[in-house]
Amino acid sequence: MRERNRSGSPADHSISFRQKEFVIISVASPQQYRHDLDGLRGLAIALVVVFHIWFRRVSGGVDIFLVLSGFFFTGLLLRRNDSTGAVGVLPTLRRTLRRLLPSMLIVLVAVAVATVLISPYTRWNDVADQSLASLFYYQNWQLALSWSDYLAADPSVSPLQHLWSMAVQGQFYLAAVVFIAALAWGCRRIGKPALLRPATLIMAIVLGTMSFGYAAHGAITQQGWNYYDSFARAWELLAGMALAVIAPRLTPSRISRLVLAVLGVAGVLACGWLFNGANVFPGPAALFPVATAAALIISGTGLPTAALPWPNRLLATRPMVELGALAYPLYLWHWPMLIFFLIEFEQRTVNFSQGIVIIGLSLILAWMTHHGIEEPVRAAFRRESGSAPRTYRWIARAGVALASVLVIAAASVWHVIVDSQPTAPAAALDPVLYPGAEALSAGIAAPPATMRPTVFEAPSELPPPTLQGCISDWNTSTVVTCVYGDQESDRTLAVVGSSHAEHWLPALDLLATENHFRIVVHLKMGCPLTVEADPMYRGESNPDCVNWSREVINLLGEERPDWVFTTGTRPVDEGGDETPADYLDVWNELTARGLDVIVIRDTPWLRHNGIRYRAVDCLSKGGDRLGCGMRRTDALNPVNPAIEASATYPNVYPIDLTDAVCEPEICPVVEGNVLIYHDEHHLTATYSRTLAPALGRQLAPILGWW
Structure with missing residues (x-):
């Protein structure tokens, strides 16, 4: 069918009303087809x-x-x-x-x-x-709710994102x-x-x-x-x-x-x-x-x-x-x-x-x-x-x-099929069958047992702030505050930063309840505290993070918690980890407000050739706990980078729980029969809870509360 202009004469080419770009219908102007x-x-x-x-x-x-x-x-x-x-x-x-x-x-x-x-x-x-x-x-x-980066094509991205x-x-x-x-x-x-x-x-x-x-x-x-x-x-x-x-x-x-x-x-x-x-x-x-x-x-x-x-x-x-x-x-x-x-x-x-x-x-x-x-x-x-x-x-x-x-x-x-699978693991697992991190940090042998959480349970293995709406999401700079632990205590630990500070909360909450201190959280997805003008997340600009961080830093100066708990390192895609210069700028801001800070070394992020992958994906394809893990030398530097970075900050105390997450040669994805990661780089809530004893042993001499 030849397109015709208003006068009824044929258009210059034989072009039918076939597809027109994204859109369905190509329309001529009143006089001439374009x-x-x-x-x-x-x-x-x-x-x-x-x-x-x-x-x-x-x-x-x-x-x-x-x-x-x-x-x-x-x-x-x-x-x-x-x-x-x-x-x-x-x-x-x-x-x-x-x-x-x-x-x-x-x-x-x-x-x-x-x-x-x-x-x-x-x-x-x-x-x-x-x-x-x-x-x-x-x-x-669907994508807006998860803030999917449209341009970041890699194997983890949906083939339908466009x-x-x-x-x-x-x-x-x-x-x-x-x-x-x-x-x-x-x-x-x-x-x-x-x-x-x-x-x-x-x-x-x-x-x-x-x-x-x-x-x-x-x-x-x-x-x-x-x-x-x-x-x-x-x-x-x-x-x-x-x-x-x-x-x-x-x-x-x-x-x-x-x-x-x-x-x-x-x-x-x-x-x-x-x-x-x-x-x-x-x-x-x-x-x-x-x-x-x-x-x-x-x-x-x-x-x-x-x-x-x-x-x-x-x-x-x-x-x-x-x-x-x-x-x-x-x-x-x-x-x-x-x-x-x-x-x-x-x-x-x-x-x-x-x-x-x-x-x-x-x-x-x-x-x-x-x-x-x-x-x-x-x-x-x-x-x-x-x-x-x-x-x-x-x-x-x-x-x-x-x-x-x-x-x-x-x-x-x-x-x-997926909904028929159990998706919420029991709140408490038998510590004899499921020692988790204690298999590494305390040498407790783990008897043969089915891995928990399962690959279907893993997505629901989130820390309390995410489940309870106590973390600012990708799309807001509003500061959300919640309290955990012994809420009546006059001793306060403020957990601040991104989800990598948040995923320690199940362990911290156990310690806070047992040792009678309160935990105040100020958290935002993808946003460690920053004072950079243009902070980045996964290589992309994260503009919401700036105002949120500034407000949290000022809020900490007003609230004056006894201690601030946050991450002190981050991974490098090419291998290893680092303490970015921006973290030091944040430490300067907190020091100027007279705050004491505990900075924990970040856990390994699962990467292969710079590509992040999920533990559950690897396991579902037949991989095992070690084969799906990373070599420790690829995941982390030999020495915690925060040690040297914090040397000139008398109020900044680095801690490192790598030995409760990684074996000497391999950082596995399962330890003590407990799945370590629920995605590419976040701890499962269950594994985090098993880290409480190891975390408590490192925090005790710093906090002096038990």
Whole structure:
């Protein structure tokens, strides 16, 4: 089917209503079909793929897609209302799902199969959750709750993580069609249907301004959440909505068009190099990719392809248009291909030749999906003369329904299997059968017994603050305070910092109850105390940490606990551990407030070739307690780095429980029949409790409380 402009003459190329980027529907301007915007999609998706695979960054291509989505979808709704007198909520939603779901379902089924074949069964539950989240378009909220770093591709990352943007768009489509349908109905009710476009523009500007302000605030206070937040992303889509109303009425001069086109293409190419998007988008920095998309939309408005500025004509060439036609399936395929490659070959990154292979395979799968799934399904649903018989439409419907049922059923069945397993180990285990850390620190022999917690119990093996909401999460800088131990005691130990200070709390709580002192906790996920301007977590900026740390340091100065307990080292991905200079800056701050500090050496983080891995994953694949562990020399330096670092601080006391976690040569994942780690680097609550005697022996001479 050849696209036609308003006058009814054929468009310049034979391009059907096939896939249009992330979005479903490509829409011509009222006068002319925009092949250059197809090419813009092709360029943007190429940059998304390249930056994901080789540079571990985001390119701004997703932000450009969001603008185009708002532009195309709104234009479609407005023109449909003009031609039929109604937006057609249900027909539009049906058509949208017909265009989006077939390719999505194929990828979800493929990912499920690959997960079963390649990933340990302890990972299947996460993929099942994310498959459902992707299918029902709430994947962005699923990721926001865990603050998944979008650009950090490694074997531990979900192969479906990239589908957050599809969820944002799906939510927008639903909201936009209802919103514009309501506006159209209201305009008809007052007898002024021509007001629909002005009303749409006004509401897009008002709501977009509110969303932009919300995103700007979130970029400062909760960027981890902000990146995935539909309300923070809305302004980018609403910018496209506003352009759908404004752009067709603009008549820029020839020079203005050329300037806009050159700047737009240059901006698209430069965005990924100028901005580390995962740390700043969709805050004010996202104005850059949004502006580049707007510039290219405006530069070609109302012109036939032959009259476009030369940058637009380059985008309208056949290779770019064809790449744009593959943009949606290419986006769907490239990320899982990358992640499964890293899993299979146990790599953290890919080299140039490996990246070429991944891109080539992704392009082949995208081409097959487009021509073998998308186009046949769409043809089966067309109702124009010469379209496929009704039987084909029923076959297409049945295929989509069957794939949906398979995804839902597989995810649900695995949940039933997992939920049937015990997930909460007993509060107290027999110390004879389960000596845990005492097998190392006190030489207590452990008789043969089933490991506890099991691989299914491990995820629930969390310390009390996490279970009770007494730790600030990724998305807030608010200080949360709770009290443990002997709450009536006048002797106070303040446990502060990240989850690596928190996971000692089960041991400390036993000691506090037994020896009558209280524990006050000030904790935040991923945030050891810091005074750095731009603290990092897993190599990425953690802006929420700064204000939280400053408030905690000042709060400690006011509360004046007898002792402060926090971590004194951290691991280095290349091997060993260190006491960062920032820790010394924090010690200076605490010293200036007259506080005594106990700094404990951090436990080993499970890593292989710099890649973190979970103990339960390794064990579920048949590994044993030693084989799944690390060599002690790889995990830690021979001497606790905090000893030398604290030598000039008379109020800072380093302690080290490595010998209660590691054997002389190996740091295992199970000791004394107790699983040590519930993930890559956090102690299980059960193992932490078995550390109480060893921890007490080191704390006693320092605290002098027993």
